[in-house]
Amino acid sequence: MKALLHVSLILLPFITLQAQAASTQEWHSGTKQAQLVELYTSEGCSSCPPADKWLSTLKDDPALFKDLVPIAFHVDYWDYIGWKDPFASPLHTQRQRTYARFGHISQIYTPGLVVDNKEWRAWFRGQRTLPKSNKTSGELDVVLNDNNILNVNYSKNQPMELHVAYLGMGLSTEVKAGENRNRQLNHDFVALNYLTLPGSQNWDILLPSIQEKGQERTALAVWVSDRNTKEVLQAVGGYLN
Numbered sequence: 001m002k003a004l005l006h007v008s009l010i011l012l013p014f015i016t017l018q019a020q021a022a023s024t025q026e027w028h029s030g031t032k033q034a035q036l037v038e039l040y041t042s043e044g045c046s047s048c049p050p051a052d053k054w055l056s057t058l059k060d061d062p063a064l065f066k067d068l069v070p071i072a073f074h075v076d077y078w079d080y081i082g083w084k085d086p087f088a089s090p091l092h093t094q095r096q097r098t099y100a101r102f103g104h105i106s107q108i109y110t111p112g113l114v115v116d117n118k119e120w121r122a123w124f125r126g127q128r129t130l131p132k133s134n135k136t137s138g139e140l141d142v143v144l145n146d147n148n149i150l151n152v153n154y155s156k157n158q159p160m161e162l163h164v165a166y167l168g169m170g171l172s173t174e175v176k177a178g179e180n181r182n183r184q185l186n187h188d189f190v191a192l193n194y195l196t197l198p199g200s201q202n203w204d205i206l207l208p209s210i211q212e213k214g215q216e217r218t219a220l221a222v223w224v225s226d227r228n229t230k231e232v233l234q235a236v237g238g239y240l241n
Contacts, residue, residue, distance in 0.1 A: 023146035027065070027222070027236040033116075033137035034235040035130060036223055037070040040096045040112035043085040044078030051111035054128060056188040057162045059169070068130070069235040070189045071165060075110060083178030084234050087171070087190050088215065095194075102230045117231045119190060140234040144207075152199075152203040152222060154234065159227040162203050166192040167237070170216030189219070193204035210240075 039055050041048040058070045061110055073092035074085050096112065099105045105112065105119040113120040116133050138156035145151070168190040175183050192211040197203060210218050223235035 008081045013022060023241070025144045025238065025241060027142045027220075027238050029137075029140040029234050029236045031136050031139060032067065033133065033135040033233070034066070034223075035068050035116055035133055036114075036221075036232045036235045037068065037113040037130065039072045040071070040075055040092070040110055040114075041072055042075050042078040042088060042110050043173060043175055043180060043185055044081055044083045044178045045110045048111045049180065049183070049185055051113070051123070052187055054123070056186065059188055065219070065237040065239075067170065069190050069223065069237040071167060071221050072187060072189045073191050073194075077108070078110065078178075081178055083175055083180065086173065086194070087168070087187070089191075089194065091194050091196075104230065107208055139236045140222070140224060140236050142220075142236055143208055144220065144240075148207045148209075150203070150205050150207050150222070152205075152224075154224050156233075157201045160199055160201075160233070161227050161230075162199055162205075162226045163195070163221075163223050163225065164197075164205070164207070165194040165221045166210050166240075167219040167221055168192050168211075168213050168215035168217060169239075171213060191221075192218075216224075 039051055041052055055070055055072055061068055074087035075093040075096060075183050076088035076090055077093055079085060079088060087241055096108055100108055104117050113123050115130060141153045143151040169188045171187040171190055173185045174183055193208050217239055219237055219239045221237040223232055225232045
């Protein structure tokens with residue numbers, strides 16, 4: 001009994017240190033530019049469920065959160081036709097409109113896919129394999145501390161915008177009205193708490209609490225874009241502990 005008690009006393013500090021270390025998470029990109037795959041979607045749009053389903057398949061991609069960061073922006077401009085999307089935000093709609101204003105997409109519509117800063121219309125012609133990209137970029141380093149402070153560093157110094165979003169995984173909705181009435185819609189990579197901040201190279205920000213929408217897991221996506229052109233420069237992401 002004394003021996004067991006002695007072992008326990010030795011292990012307790014070790015366990016405490018392990019818990020403290022596990023509470024801090026880090027993500028680092030390489031010099032290859034990760035693909036930010038953006039889906040603009042809405043539960044009020046009957047054409048969107050196939051695109052949502054396809055985006056969910058990226059959960060099994062070995063490049064996930066290394067060379068590939070998917071995100072679903074639910075827009076609010078279909079809410080008026082009978083069903084208010086619980087994941088929609090005017091900030092998501094504004095982002096899509098900004099892409100159109102800067103010429104990255106031709107117009108505002110759903111489902112809309114943007115890959116490597118460009119409208120990806122090949123998806124509508126049946127293509128399901130993402131276009132290959134060998135672009136190089138700066139390195140993006142992200143540290144999430146146990147006090148919910150996010151430290152972000154990009155290796156190049158230029159006028160930029162930092163984008164941060166929690167991603168809701170394994171979400172499900174029973175739609176009661178609108179074009180998808182009586183359907184159960186399933187979603188992954190849903191943007192929650194989307195934030196945009198100006199800067200040039202380094203950021204230290206206090207993240208808000210995670211929105212609880214019934215997700216099975218939550219991930220974090222972080223990316224930087226050129227402030228003048230709105231082109232995505234680099235992205236990283238990962239599941240939260």
